Amino acid sequence: TDSTGAASSLSSSSSVVPRKLAIVFGTESVGCTEEMLGAADLRVYLPLRGFADSLNLSVAAALVIHELFHLCPEAVGDLSAHEQ
Numbered sequence: 001t002d003s004t005g006a007a008s009s010l011s012s013s014s015s016v017v018p019r020k021l022a023i024v025f026g027t028e029s030v031g032c033t034e035e036m037l038g039a040a041d042l043r044v045y046l047p048l049r050g051f052a053d054s055l056n057l058s059v060a061a062a063l064v065i066h067e068l069f070h071l072c073p074e075a076v077g078d079l080s081a082h083e084q
Contacts, residue, residue, distance in 0.1 A: 007043035010067050017072035023064060028057045 024040070026032035037043065046055065046063055055063070069075060 006037075007045045009047050010044040010064060017068055017075060021068075023061075023068075025057055025061055025064075 024032060024036050026036070044064075046060060046067070048055070
């Protein structure tokens with residue numbers, strides 16, 4: 001969770017998925033390093049409703065990937081065989 005206020009909601013309708021994208025998740029206990037946060041072009045968060053105040057890392061990763069495909073259904077991996 002980015003508690004600095006620098007993150008925007010991933011489900012925001014103004015979210016644009018770039019052609020090339022790297023998704024970085026921090027550890028469940030301490031999050032991302034300051035180095036990773038400083039290198040990020042964009043920080044996002046998943047808005048939570050109800051009683052939960054956090055998500056398991058694997059659940060958060062699945063929800064982020066799902067939301068990205070919802071925002072950009074035509075997105076597909078396009079790595080060459082060498083890049084893979």
